[in-house]
Amino acid sequence: MRGPRSWAARAGRTLTDLSRRRQALGGRLRDGVAERTRRVRHAVRPVTQTVTAAGWVVALMALALLVAGPMLHWRELFVGGAFLAVVLLLAVLFVVGRLPLLARLDLARDRVIVGERANGYLTVANPSGRRSRSLVVEFPVGAGRAAFELPGLAPGAEHEELFAVPTAHRAVLDVGPVTAVRSDPLGLLRRERHLSEMDTLYVHPKTLRVDGSAAGLVRDLEGRTVPKVSDNDVSFHALRTYVSGDDRRHIHWKSTAKTGTLMVRQFEETRRSHLLTMVSSRLEDYASDDEFELAISVAGSLGTQALADGQQLSAVSSHGSLPAMSAQRFLDGLSGLTYDWKAGRLVEVARHLSVDELAASVMVLCIGSGVSITDLRRARQYLPVDTRVIAVRCLVGQEPSVRWLGDLGVATVGRLEELGVAVRRVSA
Missing domain, CATH: 2.60.40.10 (Immunoglobulins)
Structure with missing residues (x-):
C-alpha cells in the first residue's frame, strides 16, 4: 500500500503541473493580446511615451472639472479645471527644446x-x-x-x-x-x-569541462563504420554485380576476370563524430526554473566540450535550431533561450528534426522532471536506430543515477558538478 508520503508527493506534483500549465496559458494569452494590439500601440506611442501616468490623471481631472463646472453652475470646479490645464501647459515648456548632447x-x-x-x-x-x-x-x-x-x-x-x-x-x-x-x-x-x-x-550559462567525453560519450570517432551499405566510401564491405550507373572506378578487375562478369566494390558507410544537443523549452517539462537552467548548463557543457574536441555539433530546442558553428555562438544562443509557450512535447520536436540533425551519431536530450518515461520512449522511436540516444533528466537536488530503457540511456543529474559522473556511468 502507498503511504501518506507517496500521496503527498503525488499531490504536490499535480499542483506543480497545474501551476506550470496555468503559467503557459497566461503566457500564450499575453502574447496573443500583444500581437493583436501591436499596430494601435505603435500609432499612439508618441503620446504615451510623453505623457506620464500623473499627466493622464491631471488631464482627465482638468477635462472633467471644465465640463462639470458649467453644467453644475459651480464656478470653483471650472476654476480648478482651468488651473490644472494651465499646469499642463506650463509642463510643456519644460520639455520643449533641443538637447545638444x-x-x-x-x-x-x-x-x-x-x-x-x-x-x-x-x-x-x-x-x-x-x-x-x-x-x-x-x-x-x-x-x-x-x-x-x-x-x-x-x-x-x-x-x-x-x-x-x-x-x-x-x-x-x-x-x-x-x-x-x-x-x-x-x-x-x-x-x-x-x-x-x-x-x-x-x-x-555556467558550464564545466566534462573530462573524457570524447572517448566515453562519443565513441564513434572518425572512420567508425555503421551498418549501412554505401556505393562510395572508404570501408570495403563486399562485391556485387555491376549495374548500369555504377562508378567504373569501383570495378574490381581481378574478380571480373575470374567470374567473367563485371563486379564492383561495395562499402560500409563511415561517420564522423557528430553530437546533437536537444533542450526542451516547454514550460510544462520542468517543475521549476532551476531545472530549466540546469538543463541549459548541461547542454552548454557537453556542446562546448564537443567543439573543443574537434567534433561536429548541432543544437536544437523546442523553438528550433540553435547556432553551433563555434562555442561562442553556441553559448550566445543558449543565453537567449527562454520558455516557448507554443512548444510541443518532446515527441513532436524529435519528429520534426532536419536531415542534418538526424545524421548525428550521438543525441543528448536535456529535459526536466516533467518529461515522462513514456514520452522518452515515444521520442526514441522517431530517432535513427543507429544513433546513440541519451536523455539527461535535470532534477535539482537528486543524486546522480543511470538507467537503461532498451538502447536509450537515461541519466539523472541533480547538480551541474555531477554531470561528469553521469557521463562516465552512461559511457561504461
Missing part, C-alpha cells in the same frame, strides 16, 4: 558568465557652443533601467560615469541606448532623446 556607451566585456561582474563606462559630451542644463540620463539594461544625474556641461566638456550590470541570471541584455530625459518638476510630461546606439551583453 552626445553619448558613448562602452562595455568592458560583451560576454560574461552568470555571476561575473560586467562593467562599463558612460561618457556624455556637450559639442555645442552653449552650456547645457542639468538633466537625467538613463539607459535600459534588460528589463531594468539605470539613471544618472548629469550636471550642466560647459561647451566642449565631458562627463564620465562607471556602472556595473548585474548578471545573476542567464540572459541576453540590451544595454542602451543612452537617453537624455527632460521632465517638468511635477513629472506630468517626459521627453526622451536617444544619444547613442544600443549594445548587447550576453550572460552565458
Whole structure:
C-alpha cells in the first residue's frame, strides 16, 4: 500500500503541473493580446511615451472639472479645471527644446558568465557652443533601467560615469541606448532623446569541462563504420554485380576476370563524430526554473566540450535550431533561450528534426522532471536506430543515477558538478 508520503508527493506534483500549465496559458494569452494590439500601440506611442501616468490623471481631472463646472453652475470646479490645464501647459515648456548632447556607451566585456561582474563606462559630451542644463540620463539594461544625474556641461566638456550590470541570471541584455530625459518638476510630461546606439551583453550559462567525453560519450570517432551499405566510401564491405550507373572506378578487375562478369566494390558507410544537443523549452517539462537552467548548463557543457574536441555539433530546442558553428555562438544562443509557450512535447520536436540533425551519431536530450518515461520512449522511436540516444533528466537536488530503457540511456543529474559522473556511468 502507498503511504501518506507517496500521496503527498503525488499531490504536490499535480499542483506543480497545474501551476506550470496555468503559467503557459497566461503566457500564450499575453502574447496573443500583444500581437493583436501591436499596430494601435505603435500609432499612439508618441503620446504615451510623453505623457506620464500623473499627466493622464491631471488631464482627465482638468477635462472633467471644465465640463462639470458649467453644467453644475459651480464656478470653483471650472476654476480648478482651468488651473490644472494651465499646469499642463506650463509642463510643456519644460520639455520643449533641443538637447545638444552626445553619448558613448562602452562595455568592458560583451560576454560574461552568470555571476561575473560586467562593467562599463558612460561618457556624455556637450559639442555645442552653449552650456547645457542639468538633466537625467538613463539607459535600459534588460528589463531594468539605470539613471544618472548629469550636471550642466560647459561647451566642449565631458562627463564620465562607471556602472556595473548585474548578471545573476542567464540572459541576453540590451544595454542602451543612452537617453537624455527632460521632465517638468511635477513629472506630468517626459521627453526622451536617444544619444547613442544600443549594445548587447550576453550572460552565458555556467558550464564545466566534462573530462573524457570524447572517448566515453562519443565513441564513434572518425572512420567508425555503421551498418549501412554505401556505393562510395572508404570501408570495403563486399562485391556485387555491376549495374548500369555504377562508378567504373569501383570495378574490381581481378574478380571480373575470374567470374567473367563485371563486379564492383561495395562499402560500409563511415561517420564522423557528430553530437546533437536537444533542450526542451516547454514550460510544462520542468517543475521549476532551476531545472530549466540546469538543463541549459548541461547542454552548454557537453556542446562546448564537443567543439573543443574537434567534433561536429548541432543544437536544437523546442523553438528550433540553435547556432553551433563555434562555442561562442553556441553559448550566445543558449543565453537567449527562454520558455516557448507554443512548444510541443518532446515527441513532436524529435519528429520534426532536419536531415542534418538526424545524421548525428550521438543525441543528448536535456529535459526536466516533467518529461515522462513514456514520452522518452515515444521520442526514441522517431530517432535513427543507429544513433546513440541519451536523455539527461535535470532534477535539482537528486543524486546522480543511470538507467537503461532498451538502447536509450537515461541519466539523472541533480547538480551541474555531477554531470561528469553521469557521463562516465552512461559511457561504461
